[in-house]
Amino acid sequence: MPNANEDKSTALSQVQRRAVSELLRVSPVADDLARRFQEAGFSLALVGGSVRDALLGRLGNDLDFTTDARPDDVLKIIRPWADSVWEVGIAFGTVGCQKQGYQIEVTTYRSEAYDRTSRKPEVSYGDSIEEDLARRDFTVNAMAVALPEKEFVDPHGGLEDLAARVLRTPGTPEESFSDDPLRMMRAARFAAQLDFEVAPEVVTAMKEMADRIGIVSAERVRDELNKLILSPHPRKGLALLVDSGLADHVLPELPALRLESDEHHRHKDVYEHSLTVLEQAMDLEVDGPDLVLRLAALLHDIGKPRTRRFEKDGRVSFHHHEVVGAKMTKKRMIALKYSNDVIKDVSRLVELHLRFHGYGAGEWTDSAVRRYVRDAGPQLERLHKLTRSDCTTRNKRKATALSQAYGGLEERIAELQEQEELDAIRPDLDGNQIQEILGVGPGPVIGKAYAFLLELRLENGPMKHGAAVAALKEWWATQG
Structure with a gap:
């Protein structure tokens, strides 16, 4: 019988084969962009959810990259290359673009953290990909593929955690959730989306730090909640929100x-x-x-x-x-x-x-x-x-x-x-007909007559024109 190490090895090899297939599909666009960064003296790597999804065999057309180039330099590189460019996230170090049907985001190496009262993270730029990966939410999102050489970067054991289908944090969960409390909701969301288990120490930290979610903006909380609810396994994520105490604060x-x-x-x-x-x-x-x-x-x-x-x-x-x-x-x-x-x-x-x-x-x-x-x-x-x-x-x-x-x-x-x-469904007579039949102009009485005819329509179904006129006149006679 195969032992645990052989099972893990088999799982890893399957994951790696899927990744190769997925990365080959996006290589023409990714490698072209990477060469442009290289020629400008910068590095570029596919990162985070894109690497995770490639390893899971579910990489779509949304590609996330990280770079040591600052946002202004990123803009200079991609503007002549991309089909379209947007700068919505540039304050947080992210430049977006579209190229040959791919939605691409390039983010400068960074770290971010909340203080005790802030609702927005403070962003500072970093100088190494290892530093960038260390500040990511979970190990399965803290992997990168350096381009164009396609060197796999995994300093926190994300590949093994992916094969085991478990969510852990690169550092301690307390440090991670202190940096961004929304990550506690992201743990529940990823559990629901990927059908992963959340490591016990992560769940413990969520329980101890649940009240910290209060400093996160309602919009960010709502967006995570929506992703969780729209996932394939929402019960799993919702149960974690309830069991951890997060739901006491958000729902x-x-x-x-x-x-x-x-x-x-x-x-x-x-x-x-x-x-x-x-x-x-x-x-x-x-x-x-x-x-x-x-x-x-x-x-x-x-x-x-x-x-x-x-x-x-x-x-x-x-x-x-x-x-x-x-x-x-x-x-x-x-x-x-x-x-x-x-x-x-x-x-x-x-x-x-x-x-x-x-x-x-x-x-x-x-x-x-x-x-x-x-x-x-x-x-x-x-x-x-x-x-x-x-x-x-x-x-x-x-x-x-x-x-x-x-x-x-x-x-x-x-x-x-x-x-x-x-x-x-509407009355058998419209407002203009009501005014003409009753000999009155626009006013509240027309709304009352309309409501009466609508009730009549709901109760009896469609009426012939003559019957509707007779019913309206009979009602009008009772209105003094």
Whole structure:
């Protein structure tokens, strides 16, 4: 039987073969750029995530380089060479460009650190690639390939950690997280993206230093959280955020769910239920990861802790938790600086996630279907997925019944959409027609009449013109 050393050797050789194949693919562009730096008296190396992904056989068209050239010198070298150049990150030593379909970033050797009160890192430039690699977040991101000679640089054992699928820091995790506390969230994000384990000493440091995340800007925290949630294994990263105490500072509503009981399934806590709903929603994605759907799935029950009530019959209830949860969702997402559109969409889905159950088990009326579609608006497809994902019962008969019931609703919606154009529900008379029929000009009364006709449309479906006019006049007669 092969021993542990032979297994490690086999893993390393596989990793190295993948890297050679990936690096050969990008060599024409990378080597050309490296020669230009060499001719100007500077060095250039592929670095960080690009090397890691090459070793994993998943290198894309985003290439990261590091150099001893200062940003002004970098600009002089790449401007005549690149198809386009941007300087957005130049204050942090990074110059970006595009060349033959590759998105390239060239960053001057640097080190950066936070003080106790700063929300932005202080950047200072270095003179050696070893110094640059030592300040990187994890050993698997602290490898480089010097170009054009293709010399592999790995002073911190990143290759072995990559083969073992483990996240460690080049120095002590305490020093690394003190330099940039966001690295604690990056540990959770990489665990979720790469399905790696986080070394025990790194987890310990995360627990001890979790409160340091408070000095990092909300925008940087949000961006890491998004990458984690959009990753292939978000449960793994979210669990690490909760277990380390980081979630208490960046998404406290999530760990608050751990001790709550679900009103229908008392053997499950709401925290585990929410993670399962997230995974089930992912299974329904068609066009790749959907941030709005995943956020709604994760947050749909965050209103339960605030609405928990112990009933006289021994049951636990969470009445109106969807309404409370929508408000909590909006507040948290505003704090994390999400865009208004994302906040609106996620909050709306949280608010509506129980609507299907609210109609009971009886036959839906056409009016109920119309209102469901109207209230969901452009989020209807996501609401379908969220509602289906929210069933985590182990009772197969109940799960089948819920699935069939919702399938019936989707069929009814499809039928009515074909008959009535539900996606554009509006009254049978427009504002100009209302003014003409009532003999009045623009004003609040037109809005009231429009709302009346819209309710009539939702309740009864499309009306013929004469019937709509008669109904409007009858309503007008009651308005004095």
